[in-house]
Amino acid sequence: MSTVNEHPTPLVLQCVELDSDAAVPLYRQLYRDLRQAILSSKLLSGMQLPATRSLAEKLDISRNTVLEAYDQLTAEGYLESRVGSGTYVAQELPEELLHVRGQSHLHPSRDQASDGSSGASPLSARGELLTDIELSSFRADAKPRPFRPGLPALDAFPIETWSQLTGRRWRSLPASMLGYRQSTGYPPLRKAISAYLQESRGVHCSPEQVIIVSGTQQAITLTAHVLLDPGDRAWIEDPGYPRAQGAFRWAGAQTVPVPLDEEGLSLHQARSTDGDARLAYVTPSHQYPLGMTMSLSRRLELLDWAERSDAWILEDDYDSEYRYEGRPIAALQGLDDAGRVIYVGSFSKVLFPALRLGYLVVPEALVESFAAAKSLVERCPPLAPQMVVTDFLEEGHFERHLRRMRTLYAERQSILIEALEAETGDQLDVSSDEAGLHLTVFLPNDLDDQAASAALRKREVVAPPLSFYSQRSLDRDGLVLGYAAVDEADIRAGVDQISETLNASVKR
Known part of the structure; x- marks a missing residue:
């Protein structure tokens, strides 16, 4: 009862x-x-x-x-x-x-030990902070649910080619390669990544500046601990990537949410906060989650700020390969003449997330420090996957895969937009995005994105609320819809659920 x-x-x-x-x-x-x-x-x-x-x-x-x-x-x-x-x-x-x-x-406080007596918490202050800033994650589904952001089209990955490359590597792998390797990564992969980034992203780097990591999250966390002291201020885009904020806060930094305008992170707004920053975290090629591209003038202004302030810029280039109009935008790092930009890339969205391989490109002056830090958090990354990625890059499979995926994702985005406009009418503000793997759509003023997202979750549709990515109160509520991993039938079925939810009028 x-x-x-x-x-x-x-x-x-x-x-x-x-x-x-x-x-x-x-x-x-x-x-x-x-x-x-x-x-x-x-x-x-x-x-x-x-x-x-x-x-x-x-x-x-x-x-x-x-x-x-x-x-x-x-x-x-x-x-x-x-x-x-x-x-x-x-x-x-x-x-x-x-x-x-x-x-x-079962969860004693600092003043109460597990036996009831006065005692210290079993966790350090950093451990308690880590527990408290841990972000909820999506459940691991056997089949991706619409519209979970951040997933590539796993069903379109060339698994047969990958299997052949893997088998070839293992059949010819000498016993001498089975011991500990360099913590900074497999040298031929670092060389291949350096060549690829110079040609396709305009990044200026040598293979020695490339450090292999276990994905973007490790790259951001490593950077936070190498460059930030407790109490240092870090500017972060708002709305922006929540796990970057978590990494900075775990390092003891003070995160400062900075609003965005049509050119990207607003330096005017950042400078209006109390005090300067030690680091700025940005996604300039395709802002996450709103999607704008940082203008050239804003990039130059940001680089000038970093040089004058003796500060750092962490450039997260998480999905720059997927641009559907024109060539991919060159990286911010390629404009950096003062060695202030740390560049982050990953294979999670261009190949598959379970691979857990990404890379940092660090200024020459920081190579030794980052290499030492990397050796402490990970003795050496798994060798076989690095070898296979090297072959995938050098033999042309990577570029062919990217071309196919650009065509597929542009098609899926078009299907999603067409279905949303047909089924939801003027209930959603929908516009195309010239890049990326997701769309951000805006709700009417009388709808609450957290309530709408919760209602959709009950319908087996993943649509994170835009407010989840922000520390501020936003002018408009919205939903973030990932489409890359969803085929046409599931896109249309998911849009039907969105339409029914909106018609149920989830009011504020």
Whole structure:
């Protein structure tokens, strides 16, 4: 029997204690307090929670903060959202949660050890921070659900060619290659990447400046720990890539969200914040997630700032190969004459994510420091995949694959836009994007993107809310729709679900 509290706000307020000065984000504090209140039965199954706007006003915090906490609790099964009614504590909690209800000793505080005595937390301050900034991830589906961002067309990957190259390498691999290798990566791969980047991306580098890493995330995290001290400020695009923010905060840096304009990261807005920055993180070729390309004048202005301020620029070139009109835009790094840009690339979106291979291109003055840091976090990357990627690059398979994928992704984007315009009419603001693997579409003013995303998730459609990527309150709510991994039938079926959800009017 559900228990509905007609006046839930006072009870919820008793369960929440927020500290605006803590390193842990406010949404995570609110999530944690509400979760513990549910597990300890202070908030009972079926109990209605306050509306997000009301709770935000009572706690004197942003409504987006409450929305993010509610959305995370909903995703994990603690809360359920009922369209037109509100948000409630879930009627049936996952079975494994029932075993820990009320057992707060499983997660002792700093002042309470697991045996009940006073003692220190089992985690370091950095460990606690890492736990609290961990971002929710998509579940690993056997088949990608529409419209999960960031996935390439796995069904179109030339697996037979890859298998042949892999088999050839293993058949001829000498025993001498089975020991420890260079932490910076397989030298022929570093040489092949250097040649490719110079020709296709306008990057100026030698093979010695290329460091092989386990994907973009390791590259960003490594850069944060090498270049940033605790308390240093890092400018990040807002909206932008959440895991970059997490990497900087884990290194102890203070992240400063910087708004965007039609030319990219707004240096005027960045400079209007208190104090300068030690590093700026940007996605200039195709901003994530809004999609604009940073203008030449803005690039030059950013490089001038970095040189004058003795600061660094971290350029994430995550999907630059996929441009559907004209040639790919040259990298920001190619304009850098002062050695201030660290360039990041990855094979996750051009080949496949499970490969876990990416690369850093670092200024010559930083090569030794990055190489030493890399040897501490990873003794040496797996050799066989690096060999196969080398062959894939040198024998022309990579370029052929890119040409096929550009054609396929342009077609899938066109299908998605056509279906959205046909099925949703003027309910969504949809426009094409000349690059990338996703579209950002904007919702009408009376629709809330977090609620819409949660409703779509129940329909087996992944459409992250635009507000998830921002630390600020945005002028417009939207959804981020990845189309590269979704075939035509699933694109149209997913759009049908979006249309039905919009027609159900998920109000603010």
